[in-house]
Amino acid sequence: MPVYREVNELPHCGSCGKLVSVGGIRVERLGHPLLFCSERCIEVFDSYKVPKYGEAALWEESIVR
Numbered sequence: 001m002p003v004y005r006e007v008n009e010l011p012h013c014g015s016c017g018k019l020v021s022v023g024g025i026r027v028e029r030l031g032h033p034l035l036f037c038s039e040r041c042i043e044v045f046d047s048y049k050v051p052k053y054g055e056a057a058l059w060e061e062s063i064v065r
């Protein structure tokens with residue numbers, strides 16, 4: 001019997017929040033391995049979210065475990 005993970009257990013892009021099932025980009029930010037859906041989203045994270053929100057820019061659901 002196949003085991004499906006709950007959608008909310010799957011990683012979401014650290015910038016736009018889109019569900020990333022395959023082909024995400026993994027980068028280390030603020031001491032955590034984070035997942036993003038595209039280079040553009042990493043750019044937005046680095047140039048907008050982190051300067052504006054600091055640690056709060058980190059989304060629990062984007063941290064790769």
Ligand SMILES: [Zn+2]
Nearest residue numbers: 013016037041
């Ligand atoms: Zn994204």
